[in-house]
Amino acid sequence: MSVVTPPRADTAAARVRRRIVQMCGHARGGHLGGSMSLVEILLTLYQDVMRVDPERLDDPDRDIMVLSKGHGAIGLYAVLAECGFLPESAVAGYGRPGGTLLAHPVPDVAGVEAPTGALGHGLPLGVGYALAMRLDEAERRCFVVLGDGELQEGSVWEAAMAAAAHRLDRLVAVVDRNGLQITGPTEEVLALEPLAAKWASFGWTVRAVDGHDRDRLRAALSAPAESGRPTVVLATTVKGKGLPYVEDQVHSHYARLGERQLTRAMAALQQDTRAARP
Amino acid sequence: MSAPGTAARPAREVCAQLLAELMLADERLVCLDSDTGQFTRVDFGAAADRYVNLGIAEQNLLGAAAGLARAGRIPVVHTMATFAATRALEAVKIDVAFGNLAVHIVATHGGLSAGSLGPTHHALEDVAVLRTLPNLRVVVPADADDAAGLLRQCLDGPGPSYLRLGREGTPPLPPRPSPALLGRAQVLRPIGGDVTIVGCGPRPVRLALQAADALTASGVATTVLDMHTVKPLDVATLTAAAGNDTVLTVEDHWAAGGLGSAVAECLAERGTRVRRIGAPDRFFPYAGEHEDLLERAGVTAARVVAAAHAMLAETPRRR
Numbered sequence: 001m002s003v004v005t006p007p008r009a010d011t012a013a014a015r016v017r018r019r020i021v022q023m024c025g026h027a028r029g030g031h032l033g034g035s036m037s038l039v040e041i042l043l044t045l046y047q048d049v050m051r052v053d054p055e056r057l058d059d060p061d062r063d064i065m066v067l068s069k070g071h072g073a074i075g076l077y078a079v080l081a082e083c084g085f086l087p088e089s090a091v092a093g094y095g096r097p098g099g100t101l102l103a104h105p106v107p108d109v110a111g112v113e114a115p116t117g118a119l120g121h122g123l124p125l126g127v128g129y130a131l132a133m134r135l136d137e138a139e140r141r142c143f144v145v146l147g148d149g150e151l152q153e154g155s156v157w158e159a160a161m162a163a164a165a166h167r168l169d170r171l172v173a174v175v176d177r178n179g180l181q182i183t184g185p186t187e188e189v190l191a192l193e194p195l196a197a198k199w200a201s202f203g204w205t206v207r208a209v210d211g212h213d214r215d216r217l218r219a220a221l222s223a224p225a226e227s228g229r230p231t232v233v234l235a236t237t238v239k240g241k242g243l244p245y246v247e248d249q250v251h252s253h254y255a256r257l258g259e260r261q262l263t264r265a266m267a268a269l270q271q272d273t274r275a276a277r278p
Numbered sequence: 279m280s281a282p283g284t285a286a287r288p289a290r291e292v293c294a295q296l297l298a299e300l301m302l303a304d305e306r307l308v309c310l311d312s313d314t315g316q317f318t319r320v321d322f323g324a325a326a327d328r329y330v331n332l333g334i335a336e337q338n339l340l341g342a343a344a345g346l347a348r349a350g351r352i353p354v355v356h357t358m359a360t361f362a363a364t365r366a367l368e369a370v371k372i373d374v375a376f377g378n379l380a381v382h383i384v385a386t387h388g389g390l391s392a393g394s395l396g397p398t399h400h401a402l403e404d405v406a407v408l409r410t411l412p413n414l415r416v417v418v419p420a421d422a423d424d425a426a427g428l429l430r431q432c433l434d435g436p437g438p439s440y441l442r443l444g445r446e447g448t449p450p451l452p453p454r455p456s457p458a459l460l461g462r463a464q465v466l467r468p469i470g471g472d473v474t475i476v477g478c479g480p481r482p483v484r485l486a487l488q489a490a491d492a493l494t495a496s497g498v499a500t501t502v503l504d505m506h507t508v509k510p511l512d513v514a515t516l517t518a519a520a521g522n523d524t525v526l527t528v529e530d531h532w533a534a535g536g537l538g539s540a541v542a543e544c545l546a547e548r549g550t551r552v553r554r555i556g557a558p559d560r561f562f563p564y565a566g567e568h569e570d571l572l573e574r575a576g577v578t579a580a581r582v583v584a585a586a587h588a589m590l591a592e593t594p595r596r597r
Contacts, residue, residue: 060350107377114348115376118368124338125373128345128353131330135308135351142345155369158335162342166330 012047012082013039013214017242018269019078019091024255025262028095030103033252034147035075037178037211037237042067042079044217045143045174054084057110063140064113064129068122069147069176070104077101077109085111120153122146123173127159130171130230143221145174149181152190157202160230164203167228172221173204175232176211178239182253199232211235243268288447289425289480290386294320296426297354297384300433301325307433308346312339312357314386336361340369340381347379352433358392359385359401359442363408374438375411381438384429388418389479389530390562390571391444397561400571401442406535408440409509415439416509417460418529418537420483421450424458424506431460446568448480451504452487463515464504466490471501473586474519477528478505478537481572486528489582498586508537513544520550524589528555528582530572551592553585 016039024030042065046052050063067076077094080086086109094101100108104117114125122144129142150156163171177195179185186192196206207220220233240252243265257265298320301307311317311331322329332339336357343353355362362370362385374381385404392399409416415432417439419425425443432439451466458464463476466483467490477486483504490500501519505512519525525545527538538554545552557575564574572578 064349114344115372118372120337121341121369121373124341124369125345125348127332127338128342128347129349130345131308131342132346132349132351135328136349155335155337155341158333158338159341162332162335162338165333 012043014269016043016075016078016082018266019081020074021243021257021262021265021269023074023077023091023094025257026095027256028103029254029256030074030094031071031253032255033180033239033246033249034069034176034178035072035078036241036243037239038069038072038075038145038176039079039241040212040214040217041145041174041176041235041237042076043082044214044221046079046083048214048218049221050143054111061138061140064142066114066122066125066142066144067105067116068144069119069150070117072145072147072176073103073105073117076105076112080109080111119147119150120155123156123159123163126171126173127162127168130163130168131166133170134168141170141172143172143174145176148175148177148179148186148192149189151175151192160199160202160204163230168230169225169228171230172225173230173232174221175234176237177234178237180239180248180250180253182250184250196234203229205229205231206234207231208234208236211237212241286422286447286450288445289419289422289443290316290384292422292426293384293429293441293443296429298322298325300430301328304352306350306352308351308353310339310343310353310355312336312361314356314358316356316386336366337369340366341373343381344369344373344377344379347381348377352380352382354382354384354433356384356386358399359388359404360399362440363401363404367407370408370414371411375414378413378437380436382432383438383440384443385440386443387445388442389444390557390575391446391530391568393445393567393571394565397563400562402532402557403535404442405508405531405537406539409540413437414509415460415507416442417507418442418478419458419506420478420480420504421448423450427457428460428506435460442479444480444568449484451483458504458506461507461510461512463512464506465515465519466504467500467502469501469519471499472522472524472590473498474501474503474522474525475528475582476503476505476516476525476537476541478508479530481568482528482530482577485577485579485582488579489586492579492583493586498590505537505541508540511540511544516541516544517548520545520548523551524586525550525552526555526582526585526589527552528577530577532557532559534559551589553589555582555585
């Protein structure tokens with residue numbers, strides 16, 4: 001007599017995190033920590049907030065998401081797979097020679113709007129998109145997801161100034177504020193605080209949320225913009241979120257997981273999934 | 279060099295005015311300015327909402343242009359040559375060239391034309407840097423009419439372009455049988471001479487013509503090409519004109535990496551002799567007008583003539 005195990009409660013975030021870890025098991029590894037930290041941000045954008053349709057990639061009315069922190073690519077691929085932009089099999093092809101799923105995204109990947117990875121490019125692109133949307137009088141929005149370490153690039157602040165000066169209220173920046181960059185805490189490497197005050201002083205509407213709380217993310221990202229003001233959502237997150245033994249660890253930035261490490265990570269995520277059962 | 283009063287309107291002014299006219303006819307066009315002051319007297323009329331001054335922030339300028347292009351607009355970006363080529367280079371490379379987007383950079387103050395503004399504003403590296411980028415056209419018109427014509431052609435084509443203009447007005451070139459065609463060298467003195475001079479840009483092309491006149495007067499038949507499109511290079515015309523095995527290039531750019539290098543790279547594979555006349559490997563922190571600095575850099579008709587005679591005095595290898 002076979003034992004029927006009850007179906008485990010599974011969440012989109014848990015599935016996405018398993019895909020991310022699988023990609024880090026690839027020979028070339030991947031940006032683990034910063035991809036795990038943006039899972040809820042991207043899921044909320046794609047599933048709850050943005051008007052996008054994987055069946056209509058070129059829909060001229062679609063909302064735009066630019067992953068300015070291009071090293072979050074495997075997080076994006078995992079979310080795109082979850083949302084039907086990429087087949088599940090594509091994730092397995094990450095890093096394969098000749099393939100287009102690279103460590104930083106390129107527009108050959110369905111759902112990727114612009115190549116990113118050199119830091120500080122996303123917000124200027126967002127300024128251009130938002131200008132075009134206003135000229136088109138289109139009810140579209142452009143979301144730019146930035147890393148916090150990335151805010152050290154001067155081009156971010158050039159764009160921040162321009163977006164406010166030109167009253168680009170179709171532009172929404174989301175900062176994945178996990179507090180860590182390659183060599184240490186952002187506040188030790190090149191301090192960003194007081195971050196909310198900085199954005200506010202540049203003329204932006206600032207909304208601060210727990211970046212792993214989808215309800216709060218949804219509320220912050222869906223709320224209408226103040227007229228004539230761009231919006232920034234400062235999302236506090238945990239680098240490496242979901243894997244207890246790498247959470248908030250600097251070394252989680254890039255990982256190549258061997259077979260044993262991969263097994264251990266997947267097991268940790270299974271526990272996490274069970275813990276998430278309602 | 280040129281007599282007073284013969285200088286035409288600066289090509290940058292002509293192009294700014296032309297753009298304002300084209301913007302009325304084509305709603306896709308957007309003029310992005312980096313506070314150059316180029317448009318203070320330009321009336322955009324009904325297209326005024328498509329003139330956007332993004333301030334003194336060239337990285338954002340090029341990135342925003344890419345965003346606009348991805349959203350279906352055709353941005354025409356105005357900045358100084360050296361800022362497009364160096365300060366904003368990564369945005370030109372990643373945001374614009376990689377995407378093969380229809381972003382058109384109108385760059386002023388090319389070469390030493392910034393004169394007394396000094397090395398911070400001299401652009402002696404831009405052609406070298408930008409012609410290495412895939413997809414990006416690099417265009418160096420020789421006078422204001424050519425600049426306007428080539429700008430129109432860039433805007434009609436797919437993909438990005440870099441149009442390099444000077445600062446001040448320069449005298450128009452003598453009339454030519456046909457207008458400049460993007461990607462095609464202008465043959466200013468017929469192919470078949472003993473020597474071939476290839477130039478680009480307003481003053482170098484005039485220097486090439488002056489040198490050709492001097493050479494012809496001394497019995498040396500001279501071919502002259504205006505290679506206004508440095509990328510993509512017109513290899514067919516160049517190789518046809520290089521049959522005499524004696525090719526000189528002249529440009530307002532460091533001798534390294536620019537037109538001379540493009541021509542030499544192309545002709546080296548055929549074993550053709552090439553000499554490059556361009557600015558030597560140093561900076562030019564001297565007061566003076568454009569002509570003064572070119573003279574100091576040795577970019578002169580006399581140097582072209584001397585180099586041509588020296589080449590002809592060498593043992594001819596293939597005639």
